[in-house]
Amino acid sequence: MTERSGGLADAADAEPRIEVGLATDVGRMRTGNEDSIICEPLESSLVAARGLFCAVADGMGGHAAGEDASSLAVKVARDVFYAGDGRGDPLEALRFAVAEANAAVYEAGAGTTGRDHMGSTLTAAVLLNGRVLVGHVGDSRCYLVQEDAIYQISRDHSWVAEEVAAGRMTPEQARISPRRNIITRALGLRPDVDVDAYEAEIEPGTAVVICSDGLHGLVSDDEITAYVRRLRPADAVDALVQLANDRGGPDNISVVVARVLGDGADEADTQRGMRILTEASMPTELAARVEPVTRPAPMPTPSPAPPAIPPAPAAAPPVPSAPGAESAAAAGALMPAAGNGAGRGLAPRQPASGRKGGVALIVVIVVLVVLGGGLGYVLFSMFGLGG
Numbered sequence: 001m002t003e004r005s006g007g008l009a010d011a012a013d014a015e016p017r018i019e020v021g022l023a024t025d026v027g028r029m030r031t032g033n034e035d036s037i038i039c040e041p042l043e044s045s046l047v048a049a050r051g052l053f054c055a056v057a058d059g060m061g062g063h064a065a066g067e068d069a070s071s072l073a074v075k076v077a078r079d080v081f082y083a084g085d086g087r088g089d090p091l092e093a094l095r096f097a098v099a100e101a102n103a104a105v106y107e108a109g110a111g112t113t114g115r116d117h118m119g120s121t122l123t124a125a126v127l128l129n130g131r132v133l134v135g136h137v138g139d140s141r142c143y144l145v146q147e148d149a150i151y152q153i154s155r156d157h158s159w160v161a162e163e164v165a166a167g168r169m170t171p172e173q174a175r176i177s178p179r180r181n182i183i184t185r186a187l188g189l190r191p192d193v194d195v196d197a198y199e200a201e202i203e204p205g206t207a208v209v210i211c212s213d214g215l216h217g218l219v220s221d222d223e224i225t226a227y228v229r230r231l232r233p234a235d236a237v238d239a240l241v242q243l244a245n246d247r248g249g250p251d252n253i254s255v256v257v258a259r260v261l262g263d264g265a266d267e268a269d270t271q272r273g274m275r276i277l278t279e280a281s282m283p284t285e286l287a288a289r290v291e292p293v294t295r296p297a298p299m300p301t302p303s304p305a306p307p308a309i310p311p312a313p314a315a316a317p318p319v320p321s322a323p324g325a326e327s328a329a330a331a332g333a334l335m336p337a338a339g340n341g342a343g344r345g346l347a348p349r350q351p352a353s354g355r356k357g358g359v360a361l362i363v364v365i366v367v368l369v370v371l372g373g374g375l376g377y378v379l380f381s382m383f384g385l386g387g
Helices: 045-050 063-083 090-109 159-165 171-176 221-230 233-246 265-271 325-332 344-382
Strands: 017-025 035-039 052-060 122-128 131-137 141-146 149-152 196-201 207-211 253-261
Touching: 017 035, 017 052, 017 233, 035 063, 035 253, 045 052, 045 063, 052 063, 052 207, 052 253, 063 090, 063 122, 090 122, 090 131, 090 196, 122 141, 122 207, 122 253, 131 141, 141 221, 149 221, 159 171, 207 221, 221 233, 233 253
Parallel strands: none
Antiparallel strands: 017 253, 035 052, 052 122, 122 131, 131 196, 141 149, 141 207, 207 253
């Protein structure tokens, strides 16, 4: 099931304005969705006071345990962050909120049969006063999309990411490694957890993208950029989920897109001639409007039909006696027929064929005459017609 949310802040004087889309989907291979997403409603007074809080979590430990872990993680992190009085450093407040989410997941699973390995990733972002604050544990990701460039703010806590950072593996090898799903840090595994915290400036036109590995494991950074830049957030998240599903959807897929809009930023797309969608498009339909940096080779342009082959001349030149002439004539027999019904390579042989045909006709006539005379003699003898 896909969840969607979109719209601008209701307050006319709110600057900057933000448009949000979020979606989560079970995928094509799983029977349950262990991902959870959350984004504070834009009309909430908490957004105006403390910023817009959004998060994605990917649960572990089996369907029920994983779903509970991720749901608990996003809810506790959101509640703890907004419960602060706002007088401290908001980045530290976000880090503390993620740490509290870890404690809650750990307590929920500790000593409980079937939940002793319960855990979750969590990537939370707060958009506040021209900045984005990120608290992160696990291999879900937070990106910034600015102009036609994409920047991964968070660092994956995974085995392959550590191998890439150490220079023992390339990013391309990491994408297909059978160990790419091994994470080295998650909520709920221990009473305490190290929380990575990041901060970056954002400006009108910038989009913050948070997603689980069910998306970024199948959809490239360049493709994320193309969809987010050319579609409204509510349409972009649905199109990205659809793209991941079309590529097999082996895992749950979750994505949040929060785009900052300044004066006229939302009208700029229309001015550039880009079609703004109100419903999600199939990737095959979207391909005509979205041009990812890495795209398939274009189909070859059909060549114009060749001109008609003119009829062979009445008197064809003699066949050359050079070696290979016979093979050239045979090749000519495969050419399209000319106006006189003869293959182009067979035209020089027509005079010889005519002479042989005439001699054969004379022989046939003589044979018929002789046979006719003999047959008449027999008939006359049998019926006494000879007198």
